[in-house]
Amino acid sequence: MSEEEILGNLRQAVLNYDSDGAIKAAEEAIKANVDPLKAIEEGLAPAIREVGERFHRYEIYLPHVIIAADAMTAAMRILEAALPKDRVLKRKAIVIGTVEGDIHEIGKNVVAIMLKVAGFEVYDLGIDVKVSSFIDKAQAKGADVIAMSSLMTTSMPNMGDLIEELRSTNLRERFKVVVGGGPVTQGYADKIGSDGFGRDGDEAVKVVKRLVGVQ
C-alpha cells in the first residue's frame, strides 16, 4: 500500500467514525515506515478539522464528533508511540467542567469536544465540579488552561472563587482561565479576572488558541 493510500485510509477512518479502521490504518502506517508525524499531520488532522467544520455547519451532531475524535485518538496513540522521544507532540492540555452547584452540561460538552477537535488534550471533569477538583486535576495533568461553565447566576461565583484560590496559592500565573455559559458575559469575565470568555463553542476555541499561542 502506498503512503498516499495509508494517509487516505487514516482520513477516511476518522470521517467515517471508524475506530477499528483508524487503528488498522495507523498500524499499516507504522509497518510501511510512514513518518508518524506526517501520518498525524496529513492523515488525521485534516480529517478531524473537516469533522469540526461539518459540525459547525450542523451537517453532523455532537455524537458524530465524539466518535470521530475517539477514532482519531485511537490512531494517535499508536502513531505517537512510534515517534522518537524528541519528536513527541506536546499538545496543550485543558481541564474543563461545569462549576459546583450546577448540573447543566450541554454547552460544556460542546466546548469540550470542539477543543478536542482543535487538537487540545481535554480533561472533562463533568458537572458540579469543586474548585479544588479543577485545580488538582490541572496540576496533576500539567494543564495549560482551566475552562469553567455555568448556567446559573448562583453557581457563577465559583468561577471567581477559583481564580481567587489560584491567586492565594501562587498558581494564578500557572494557568490561563476561561469562562462561559448562559448568564456569563465578557463583563463578568473581566470582573472576576478571567483571561478569556467564550460566548459559544467557536468563540471558546478561538479564545483558548489565542491564550496559549496556538494557530
Next chain:
Amino acid sequence: MMIDLVEVAERSRTGVKMASRDWELGLFKKIEELIKEHNLGFSKAEEFLNTDNSVADAAFKAAVDFIVDVGAYCISTGRIIRFSEDEVKDAIKAAPREIVMGEGKDVRIFKQGKIEGKEPLNICPGHHAPFTEDLGTLVVKNFAQIPRADFLEGFNFPEVDGREILGPPLEAYASRKQAAYLREGIRRAGKPGMAIVYYPISTRASSFLSVLDQECGLRSTDGVLFTLLPDVKIEYDYLTSAIIYEQHGFFGVNGSFGIMGGFCGGPEGAAVESIARTIVGWMVYRDKLHYPGVEHMLTLTATKMTFHPINNARSVVYQALNRNSNAIYMEWVIPSSELCTEEHLWESAVRSIEGTINGANLYAHRVSRPRMNAGQTPLEAEFMIEVSDATLKAGLKRGDGGELLKKITGRLEGRSSVQGKTIQECYDLVKHRPSAEYGEIYGKVKKDLADLGLEFE
C-alpha cells in the same frame, strides 16, 4: 397503573449501571434507529409548520418506543430507570388535561390548547430571567398587572441583601426571598391569589424545599420549575423535592425542549427527545405543565436568528402531544435579539404565531440569553398576547400560517442577533409603559404585521 415516585427512586437505585457517555451515545443510536423505523424526515420538508397529522403521530410513537426501549438515566446513581410499555401508556392516560391554579378570585384554569383553535390561550407573561433585587417586587407587580396573566414564574438574582449567593445556606435564603418578592408583587398588583412558580435559585433540594410556606412562600395551588435534564436524565435533588411536593399538591413545570445538534442529533431526534421528556417529566417528577419543542444552539447562545426547519420540528412536537396525549404545553417565546429592537419583536411574533396555531399556550417571554435586567419587559408579554389573539382572529390554519412565517422569517433568517437595551432604559416600571422609542418600534412592527394579514383589535 401510573408509576409511583418512590418506585422511581427505587429503580434509580437498582437499575443497570452505565457510564454517562455510554448512555448519551446509546440514546443517539436508539433515536437514529427510531427515526428510520418511523420514517421521520420532516427536517427536509419545505413547510414551516407541519400539516401532516401522520408525521406528528409517528413522532409520538417513536417517543413512546424510545421510553420503553431505553428509559431514563439517573445521574446521581449512574443507573438506568426502565419502564414497561403499560406504565408508559398508563401515565399518558393519567396526565391531566387542565390545571386549576391560584386561589380565590385569582384562580385560573390552565389547559391544553387546540391545534388551529379559536379560543384565547393561557399565558405566563414573564420572569425566568435575571433581575437585580432592587427591581424585584416592582417588576413582579408590572407583570402581574397584565390582565391576561395566568401565573408568574420567579426570577433569579446574583445577590441577596447585598451578599453574593453562593452555597446552600444563601441559596435557601435567596429562594425564600424570591418567593417573598413574588408574593409581594402580586399583592401590590391587586392579585394576591395569583399562582406563582418557583424558579430554582439553585437545583439543590434545600432550595426547592425552603419555599414551601403557606404564608410567605409557595402554596399548594402554586408551581415549581422541575425540569427533566436534557438527554432524558434525572437527578436526586429534583426527585427528592418532587416526592415531597407531590404530597403538598403543586404543579410542576418542565422545560422539555430538545436541542438540535446535541446527543439527540438533528431536528427529528430533538423532536423525539422532546416528546419523550415531556412524558417522562410527568412520570418521574409529576410535571403537569411543559414547554417542549426544538431549539437551535445558535438561538440559545443568541448568536444568530434561526428558524427553518426548527419551526417545523417544533410544530411536530406540539401536534404530536396534542393529538396523542393530554399534555398541557406552552411555547417558550425566546427571541435571540434583545429588548427595544424591531428584530426582538419580529422573532417574538414568529413564536407567538406558531405557538397559537399549534395549540401551545404562551410562556415567559424573554431574550434567549438575557443580560441582567435586560431579559424582558411587560410590553413584549402584551405584544405576544396581541399577536396570538390576532392570529386566532385571522383564523390562520397551519398551511397559511406556515406561509406567513416564511415571509416574516425571510427578513431575519441567518442574521446576527441584535443587541438592545435594559428594562430601565426602555420601560417605565412606575408608570407601567414603554419608553417613547420602544413604543414607536412596537407600533411599527404591529402595523407591518397587520399589513401581512394579522387582525389586531
